[in-house]
Amino acid sequence: PPTGEQLLLRIAAVSLSPSDYRQLSGDTAGVKPLPGGAFPYTPGGDVAGTVVAVPAAPTARAAHPTAASVFAVGDRVVATWAIAGSGGLADYGLVDARLTAACPPSVSAVDGAALANSAGHALLAVRAATVAPGERVLVLGGGGGVGTALVQWARAAGAGFIAATGADAGRLAATGVDEAIPYGEREWSTLPPGTPPYDVVFDCAVGDAAWAAVTAAPLGAVLKGAHDGGRCLAIHHAARIVMHGWVDLVRWSVRAAARVAVNRCRRAEPRYIDFIGRVDGGVLREVLAAAADGTLRAVIEPAGPFPQTTEGVRAAFNLHASRHARGKVVIRVAPETGGGWQGGATTQPSGPERGG
Numbered sequence: 001p002p003t004g005e006q007l008l009l010r011i012a013a014v015s016l017s018p019s020d021y022r023q024l025s026g027d028t029a030g031v032k033p034l035p036g037g038a039f040p041y042t043p044g045g046d047v048a049g050t051v052v053a054v055p056a057a058p059t060a061r062a063a064h065p066t067a068a069s070v071f072a073v074g075d076r077v078v079a080t081w082a083i084a085g086s087g088g089l090a091d092y093g094l095v096d097a098r099l100t101a102a103c104p105p106s107v108s109a110v111d112g113a114a115l116a117n118s119a120g121h122a123l124l125a126v127r128a129a130t131v132a133p134g135e136r137v138l139v140l141g142g143g144g145g146v147g148t149a150l151v152q153w154a155r156a157a158g159a160g161f162i163a164a165t166g167a168d169a170g171r172l173a174a175t176g177v178d179e180a181i182p183y184g185e186r187e188w189s190t191l192p193p194g195t196p197p198y199d200v201v202f203d204c205a206v207g208d209a210a211w212a213a214v215t216a217a218p219l220g221a222v223l224k225g226a227h228d229g230g231r232c233l234a235i236h237h238a239a240r241i242v243m244h245g246w247v248d249l250v251r252w253s254v255r256a257a258a259r260v261a262v263n264r265c266r267r268a269e270p271r272y273i274d275f276i277g278r279v280d281g282g283v284l285r286e287v288l289a290a291a292a293d294g295t296l297r298a299v300i301e302p303a304g305p306f307p308q309t310t311e312g313v314r315a316a317f318n319l320h321a322s323r324h325a326r327g328k329v330v331i332r333v334a335p336e337t338g339g340g341w342q343g344g345a346t347t348q349p350s351g352p353e354r355g356g
């Protein structure tokens, strides 16, 4: 049974994120190790479902209101992971109420699970970059889970021109970009003559090579210098800087300090932001409200949602691990009916699966 800030969910849909396939492939260099390095491990961190049990002791809950006390059995919710996704790919799972938000009736389980951490992370990234009205924005990896949401948040923040790189110009255009730059068609780091430089570059896909390309170009040719407000925000690093121990912590701190020093000393170069976001229940509420009012649209891999069968889950993971899924890869755990979804049983299962 759930205790403290836990909620027990009947899960309806779970979406995959890069940390899911990295954990299973053993490539944990960029993700938090499993608690105690323990297997068996249930993957999946972004879920939509129905609350089937809340912590007991209502008197104590009333005296000391907790995040869990806001939720009741039967609530439709979306939840995300604390650090590394776990426990979502199951019929039932424990989630943290502080990382959970009520799901508006008009938002489906599939969309809710798809948006959760990716769209939340994208929202925080746009805020960290302080995208201002009229600015010119480039999103590297604009077709991915984070990138598709980021394009939409940047537009909502008033960006005047948005370009994005990706495999599929159609998918990029559907998110509302002004210019799609398919891989191989032209180098994003070489702007056509007369094109003004970007104010912000978001890197969701490329890695250190993106910053190298920006700084290799003549000053202000691709991205404005820091004097003029140019900044490059690296999102992929958010997963790579998860600490595995003191050595990682020291290494990251030295690197971050060096970045700050370089930013201060070489004011002519664009500002570099190593982005770390933390998506909580408040951020999820904003994401879901935007999905409900139509500001934000989930981009779902068209081959899905995948069934929760051995073949379905295998296909979902293989596609996601390719890094070229055509939207968020979602596994449907319980069927949806009408505006809501099934699985809102009010009875607690006898043996709940391991939760997140």
Ligand SMILES: NC(=O)c1ccc[n+]([C@@H]2O[C@H](COP(=O)([O-])OP(=O)(O)OC[C@H]3O[C@@H](n4cnc5c(N)ncnc54)[C@H](OP(=O)(O)O)[C@@H]3O)[C@@H](O)[C@H]2O)c1
Residues within 6 Å of the ligand: 017, 018, 019, 117, 118, 119, 121, 140, 141, 142, 143, 144, 145, 146, 147, 165, 166, 167, 168, 204, 205, 206, 235, 236, 237, 238, 239, 320, 323, 324, 325, 326, 327
């Ligand atoms: N999802 C989250 O909740 C979350 C949260 C925090 C941090 N992050 C980090 O953010 C990054 C992006 O995550 P995501 O969920 O958006 O991943 P994703 O959905 O798997 O998308 C991967 C993106 O990378 C692009 N890509 C693949 N190979 C490429 C290459 N060789 N060169 C350039 N681009 C390439 C893909 O483009 P096409 O599809 O167009 O081929 C796609 O846009 C990851 O590093 C992840 O760790 C993700």
